[in-house]
Amino acid sequence: MSVRKFFLVIAIIGLSCVAAVAQGTAKISGSVKDSNDAIVAGATVTALNIASSQRTTVTTDSAGKYVFNNLRGGTYRIIVAASGFGESAETVSFDDGASATQDFSISPGAIKDVVTVTAGKGADRLAIETPQTVTVASAEQIEQRVPRSTFEAMERAPNLGSIETNPARERPRLRGLSSNRVLVVVDGEKLNNSRSDPGASGAPIAVIDPSQLEAIEVVAGSGSSLYGSDAIGGTINLITKRPILSPDGLRFGVRFDAGRNSNGKVNRGNTTFNLSGSNVAFRASGGLYRNSNYTAGNRAISIGEVLSIGEFFKQFPTNVAGTAFQTAGSYPIFSLPAKAEILNGQGHGNRKQFDLWFFPTEKFNLRGRYLTSDDGSNGNAFSGPPYETQERFGTYRKYDKFSLRYEGIDLAQWLPRVSANFFHQELSFPQNQYTFVNLPSTVDPRSSFVAATNQFTGNPSIFGSGILGVANGIRAGATYTDNRNTIGTTGYDAQATLAPFRGLFVTVGGGKTTDESRDYFFNTPFAGFGRDRVFTGVPTIGASSPVSVYEDKNLYLQAEFDRIKWFRISAGARYDKWNTAGLPGNGFPLSTEFAALNAAIPGLTAAPGSLGSLVAALPNLVALASGTGRAGSNRSSKTYNFGIVGRFPFGINPYFRWADSYREPGITERYLIRNFSPGSFFASLVVGNPNLQPETGKNYDLGVKVSRKYFNFSLGYFKNKITNQLVFAPAQNYCVTPQIGLPAAGFPTGGCLATQATVSVNARINQANSTIKGWESTGEGSIPLGRLGSLNPFFTLGSLRGTNGSPTPIQVTQLRAIYGKTTNPVKLSGTAEDFPLGNITPLRVIGGLQYLDKSGRFFTEYTLRHQGRVTRVDPGQFIGASLINYGSFASLDTFNKHAIKAGYNWKSENYKFTVNGGIDNIADKLFFEHFNTAPAPGRSFVFGFTTEIFNLFKK
Numbered sequence: 001m002s003v004r005k006f007f008l009v010i011a012i013i014g015l016s017c018v019a020a021v022a023q024g025t026a027k028i029s030g031s032v033k034d035s036n037d038a039i040v041a042g043a044t045v046t047a048l049n050i051a052s053s054q055r056t057t058v059t060t061d062s063a064g065k066y067v068f069n070n071l072r073g074g075t076y077r078i079i080v081a082a083s084g085f086g087e088s089a090e091t092v093s094f095d096d097g098a099s100a101t102q103d104f105s106i107s108p109g110a111i112k113d114v115v116t117v118t119a120g121k122g123a124d125r126l127a128i129e130t131p132q133t134v135t136v137a138s139a140e141q142i143e144q145r146v147p148r149s150t151f152e153a154m155e156r157a158p159n160l161g162s163i164e165t166n167p168a169r170e171r172p173r174l175r176g177l178s179s180n181r182v183l184v185v186v187d188g189e190k191l192n193n194s195r196s197d198p199g200a201s202g203a204p205i206a207v208i209d210p211s212q213l214e215a216i217e218v219v220a221g222s223g224s225s226l227y228g229s230d231a232i233g234g235t236i237n238l239i240t241k242r243p244i245l246s247p248d249g250l251r252f253g254v255r256f257d258a259g260r261n262s263n264g265k266v267n268r269g270n271t272t273f274n275l276s277g278s279n280v281a282f283r284a285s286g287g288l289y290r291n292s293n294y295t296a297g298n299r300a301i302s303i304g305e306v307l308s309i310g311e312f313f314k315q316f317p318t319n320v321a322g323t324a325f326q327t328a329g330s331y332p333i334f335s336l337p338a339k340a341e342i343l344n345g346q347g348h349g350n351r352k353q354f355d356l357w358f359f360p361t362e363k364f365n366l367r368g369r370y371l372t373s374d375d376g377s378n379g380n381a382f383s384g385p386p387y388e389t390q391e392r393f394g395t396y397r398k399y400d401k402f403s404l405r406y407e408g409i410d411l412a413q414w415l416p417r418v419s420a421n422f423f424h425q426e427l428s429f430p431q432n433q434y435t436f437v438n439l440p441s442t443v444d445p446r447s448s449f450v451a452a453t454n455q456f457t458g459n460p461s462i463f464g465s466g467i468l469g470v471a472n473g474i475r476a477g478a479t480y481t482d483n484r485n486t487i488g489t490t491g492y493d494a495q496a497t498l499a500p501f502r503g504l505f506v507t508v509g510g511g512k513t514t515d516e517s518r519d520y521f522f523n524t525p526f527a528g529f530g531r532d533r534v535f536t537g538v539p540t541i542g543a544s545s546p547v548s549v550y551e552d553k554n555l556y557l558q559a560e561f562d563r564i565k566w567f568r569i570s571a572g573a574r575y576d577k578w579n580t581a582g583l584p585g586n587g588f589p590l591s592t593e594f595a596a597l598n599a600a601i602p603g604l605t606a607a608p609g610s611l612g613s614l615v616a617a618l619p620n621l622v623a624l625a626s627g628t629g630r631a632g633s634n635r636s637s638k639t640y641n642f643g644i645v646g647r648f649p650f651g652i653n654p655y656f657r658w659a660d661s662y663r664e665p666g667i668t669e670r671y672l673i674r675n676f677s678p679g680s681f682f683a684s685l686v687v688g689n690p691n692l693q694p695e696t697g698k699n700y701d702l703g704v705k706v707s708r709k710y711f712n713f714s715l716g717y718f719k720n721k722i723t724n725q726l727v728f729a730p731a732q733n734y735c736v737t738p739q740i741g742l743p744a745a746g747f748p749t750g751g752c753l754a755t756q757a758t759v760s761v762n763a764r765i766n767q768a769n770s771t772i773k774g775w776e777s778t779g780e781g782s783i784p785l786g787r788l789g790s791l792n793p794f795f796t797l798g799s800l801r802g803t804n805g806s807p808t809p810i811q812v813t814q815l816r817a818i819y820g821k822t823t824n825p826v827k828l829s830g831t832a833e834d835f836p837l838g839n840i841t842p843l844r845v846i847g848g849l850q851y852l853d854k855s856g857r858f859f860t861e862y863t864l865r866h867q868g869r870v871t872r873v874d875p876g877q878f879i880g881a882s883l884i885n886y887g888s889f890a891s892l893d894t895f896n897k898h899a900i901k902a903g904y905n906w907k908s909e910n911y912k913f914t915v916n917g918g919i920d921n922i923a924d925k926l927f928f929e930h931f932n933t934a935p936a937p938g939r940s941f942v943f944g945f946t947t948e949i950f951n952l953f954k955k
Contacts, residue, residue: 028092028100029067032060032080035107035784039064043082043106048115050075050091050562051499052416053124054409072096072410074502075562077126079113080104083907084789084856086111086782088709091126093502096413108790109782110852110859111712112138118217118237121226121507121558122188123417123497128707129568131643131657133158133220133716133776135796139241142210144859144903146916146944148261148291148937153210154236155865156846157218158776159798161839163202165934167266167291168347168378169394171202173931175220175720176772176802176840177233178202181663181695183223184236186371189403189423191238192230194515194550194580195487197668198726204427207373207399208238209287209351211257211270211946215239220776221718222661222699225574225639228513228554232661232697232722242367243281243357244274246951251276255912255948257287261920263940264294264345283355290348293341294381297926297938301336306886307456308825313889314454316878317813328449329438332461332885334386338926342381342935344393349375364408373399382934384434385463385529388885391434395482401425416505417497428486434526434533435479436463465527480535482522483544490514495556503563510555517550517667518586519543542587544674545688546624548667553577558641570643578664581632582624582671582690589625589673596683596736597625597673600759603734610729610808614763617691625673631690633670637662651707655716661697669726669764676762683759684731693766697722703776711781718774725768730810731760767806770837774800789854795847802837804874811835814875826889829871836872841930843868860902861918867930869894877931887933895927901942912948917941 028047032040045066047056051074060066073096079089086109094100114127116134127134135157137145147153149167154160161173174182179202184191191203216238223231244253253274260267270287310331318326354370375397384391403423410416439462440451448461465478495509524539558572589597601618608615623629641659648654671688703716735752736759752758780794807815812832819828830836848863870892878884903916924939 025097026071026073026094026099027067027069028071028076028078028094028102029065030101030103031064032066032082032104032106033064034085035105040082040085040106043080046079046081047071048077048079048124049410049416050077050124050126051497051505052410053117054416072413073098074416074499077113077115078102078104080106082106084108084852084854086790087113089113095502107709107782108784108852108854109710110790110792110850111710111780111782116217116219117188117239118185118219118223118235121495121509121556122419123507128653128705128712129645129647131570131645131655132701133703133714133718133778135218135778137216139214142213142216143914143944143946144861144901144916146259146261146901146918146942147210148264148266148920148940148942150205150208150210150213150216150238153213154216154218156796157220158778158796159220159774159800159841159844160218161841161844161931162929163932165294165342165381165929165932165936166345166347166378167264168206168289168349168375169204169380170206172205172236173839174218174236175233175718175774176800176837178839180230180666181232182234182236183227183229183231184238185227186238186401187240187369187403188237189421189425189491190227190489190513193427193487193489193517194548194664194666195485195517195668197666201431204397204399204429205236205238206375207351207371207397208240209268209270209289211259211268211287212240212285212351212353213238214241221657221701222639222641222659222697222720224661225572225641225659226556226558228552228574228576229662229664229694232663232695233720240353240369240371241283243283243355244276245278245281245357245359246276247278249277250953251951252953253948253950254952255946257944257946259942259944261940261942263920263937264291266291270351279359281355281357283357284353286350286352288348288350291346293343293345294937295339295341296336296935297921298338298924299926300338301886301926303333303335303458303460306333306335307458309886309889310456312825313878313884315818316875317810317817326879328454328456329440329451330389330884332386332388332438333448333456334460334886336935339924339938344379344384344391345381345934347375347378349373349378349397363411364406367405367407369401369403369405371399371401373397382887385436386461387887388883388933389436389438389463390883391436393432394429395432397427397429399425399427414499415496416499418495420494421511422492424488424490426486426488428484430482430484433481435481436465437478438462439464465529465533478526480524480526480533482520484520485517486519487515487517503561505560505562507558508556510553512554513552515548515550517545517548519545519588521587521590540590540592542590544588544590544593545667545672546582546584546588547586548583548671549581550664550667551579552664566647568645568647570641572641574639575636576639577636579632579634580664580670581630582667583630584624584627590675593673593675593685594625596675596685596759597687597761598622599736599757600685600734600761603736604732604761607732609732610765610767611732611761611763613691613765614687614689617689620690621671621688624671631671633690635694637694653705653707655701655703655705657699657701659699661699661722663695665692665694665726665764677760683757685759685761687761687763689763689765692726692764693724695722695725695766710783711779713777713779715777716775718776720772722768722770722772724766725770726764726766727768727808728762729765729767730808731762734759734761767808769805770802771805772800772802772837772840774798787854789852792850792852793848794850795845798841798844800840800842801872802840804835804837807832807835811874811876814879818875826892827869827871828873830873836874838874838877839931840870840872841867842870842872857906858902858904861900863899863901865897867895870930883933885933887928887935891928891930891932893927895925897925897927897936898922903944910950910954912946912950914944914946916944
């Protein structure tokens with residue numbers, strides 16, 4: 001769809017809607033009292049139109065009365081809120097011209113009436129009537145928790161985990177799936193892109209500062225039939241704050257947010273200005289953050305512990321092609337004192353956001369938004385010496401986004417909502433890495449291992465840099481890599497919600513999204529450490545991936561039937577048309593990689609092993625690499641969903657949902673050609689496979705949600721079956737004749753002769769058929785304490801089990817050789833028939849108790865997070881040339897983390913003041929988040945502060 005056509009659609013919709021505008025004539029009124037039957041004056045009462053998401057708000061008068069006049073007929077959620085009280089809500093339906101009465105009784109507490117816009121594709125839907133597990137963190141809750149990162153602001157969602165410990169680099173893992181198998185959107189617009197690799201990167205959620213969030217919604221389960229590719233495990237929506245209109249003339253407000261975590265010196269500050277009138281509002285915000293290395297908990301890690309795990313690591317059988325991954329030289333030996341400083345955990349940056357919101361009439365609005373995030377020197381904590389041979393970091397990360405959204409609300413009885421949206425974003429970042437050499441005893445007698453016997457010496461590892469001579473037994477040298485990625489995404493989307501009769505809502509829409517990616521690659525030998533590092537030798541410059549274009553055109557329909565008293569039914573379908581292309585040029589491929597691939601092609605063609613689909617794609621891939629052609633794909637997909645929610649007495653809502661999912665393979669999976677070998681004697685090529693098919697899945701959710709005056713509760717079971725999942729096929733080794741640009745002879749590896757060079761070919765294939773199933777539960781309650789306020793217990797629980805239905809032969813060999821042995825220092829279980837899936841946390845529980853005073857101004861809260869021991873692990877997680885360290889195994893342990901927070905907020909008609917603080921990891925425990933190789937931060941004192949003046953013009 002061209003820009004001209006897109007805005008023509010907007011104009012047609014707008015003109016048709018203007019003709020349809022009519023004023024509603026319905027009325028609803030009532031009273032609000034507390035649990036002692038006393039009137040509650042000044043309570044906020046909101047009427048939420050379920051069809052259009054239009055919100056109308058009034059306050060109760062001195063007699064506790066409220067009234068809404070001139071509403072359009074339909075279904076409304078009436079929500080009552082007052083400081084110090086839990087929310088009370090009821091659903092009311094009536095026709096145009098009718099009147100309705102709804103009285104409320106509210107009690108002290110913290111229970112909220114939760115709505116979600118994510119599950120409704122931009123329209124408000126009641127979480128209690130959504131057939132999925134939905135967790136929402138509001139702006140108020142984010143302020144109270146004083147999170148050190150955007151991820152930490154939403155960590156109470158069931159079955160949610162984090163990747164990395166640097167708050168500027170954290171990424172989510174939901175229901176055992178991460179990166180581009182979980183969709184992250186900002187205000188409903190995709191943050192994911194086709195350049196993110198499912199094993200190495202993901203959507204950088206930290207580009208949105210937590211202080212700028214109105215809410216975070218985590219919707220578990222497939223969302224592909226609404227949002228398209230990537231939403232296999234679920235959808236996370238980062239909803240930013242928007243300008244505030246003024247109903248009573250010109251208003252100018254200012255707000256300041258600050259936060260600090262003592263461990264890592266995580267400092268955040270943000271200033272916001274809001275200028276508004278009755279039909280236009282402008283909001284500008286800007287903030288800075290900075291963090292440094294943090295300290296681990298108060299327990300030491302001895303060199304004996306690390307050695308014990310290293311001996312276990314070496315037992316895993318070698319690759320089926322003969323490549324020995326589990327060598328002593330690839331496992332660093334170190335010790336860590338109690339409260340040790342964790343290196344490479346630094347980061348800094350700034351965030352800015354500008355919003356302009358224009359209401360020409362109360363029915364129409366136009367919002368323009370610009371976001372920018374500029375980060376520098378964000379490190380991957382615990383990488384590099386003395387913990388690993390690879391030191392990984394990003395010298396910068398730049399994110400810019402512009403969006404424009406038109407919306408018409410409550411336009412006619414049959415047309416409650418229309419919208420049209422355009423956005424363009426560009427994300428640019430490098431993947432920087434220094435690769436060092438773990439020296440053997442033949443080079444340095446103090447080293448940790450003997451190369452000839454593959455034995456540990458009991459010493460810490462000694463790391464070297466610079467090319468080492470043949471006389472020393474090594475042809476490998478230290479290298480520096482700078483792989484820069486720039487991805488521009490442009491999206492158009494238009495949709496309308498139709499209400500042909502009361503109780504039926506049909507959302508129809510369509511759009512187009514285009515990703516354009518370009519890379520830059522720089523690699524060179526280096527010598528020295530720290531500031532003394534210098535580049536040596538001749539650098540390799542070019543691109544590891546070609547210029548690539550991914551285009552998705554889509555149409556979708558979602559219907560919701562809400563006419564029957566006892567049930568609410570939803571169903572939807574989506575059609576996507578994908579065109580992808582890798583284009584020649586841009587320095588792709590790197591000359592040495594292309595030479596190695598060409599040399600391996602005869603052997604690969606004759607004996608492909610598991611790489612049959614790659615062999616079929618070689619003509620197009622070689623034409624792309626040689627600059628004589630292009631590689632690409634052209635396919636379509638269809639996804640569906642169906643859900644039903646019961647409305648039984650006593651607030652009991654059982655639910656069932658079935659949904660399809662799919663994920664389009666990304667650029668690095670299809671087109672990458674890169675040598676990941678650290679030395680010159682061996683080429684370990686990762687080769688893209690243009691013939692990859694999309695990953696698909698079927699997701700089932702079954703459960704019950706209960707909503708009562710003093711508690712909310714949910715319990716659900718899910719099963720997610722994923723087919724055609726992409727995995728790395730067992731590497732195939734090929735012996736080739738040495739020549740310029742190829743590995744050198746004289747170091748026989750993988751069964752090759754001393755006169756031959758070795759090229760190992762790695763590529764992804766569609767092989768795995770996986771099943772992830774588990775339980776999810778949430779609950780919160782309020783125990784009134786009279787004049788003292790209320791006690792409010794809460795919990796979330798997640799339990800997972802993952803099974804790989806098609807493990808590779810080498811995985812089966814590794815499992816049978818190592819798992820189930822009582823003598824192992826790491827307890828692992830699983831069978832070839834019930835093969836464990838990676839990255840699965842078996843049990844995660846968060847629970848606590850909050851006290852809230854009667855005025856709602858003071859709170860204190862204790863929280864405990866428990867994660868159970870991981871025993872079912874894919875053995876493929878424990879093999880690799882240099883990325884496995886002690887943390888890979890220590891991160892499987894169980895742990896408990898305690899925190900306490902407290903705060904006070906004061907609000908008047910024109911001012912707001914909030915201060916929050918607490919202690920995180922009270923016991924100063926040393927632990928590793930599951931599947932993170934870096935220790936988590938130890939004890940930290942946290943502090944947050946917010947002050948706001950709503951109108952500087954008011955005297």
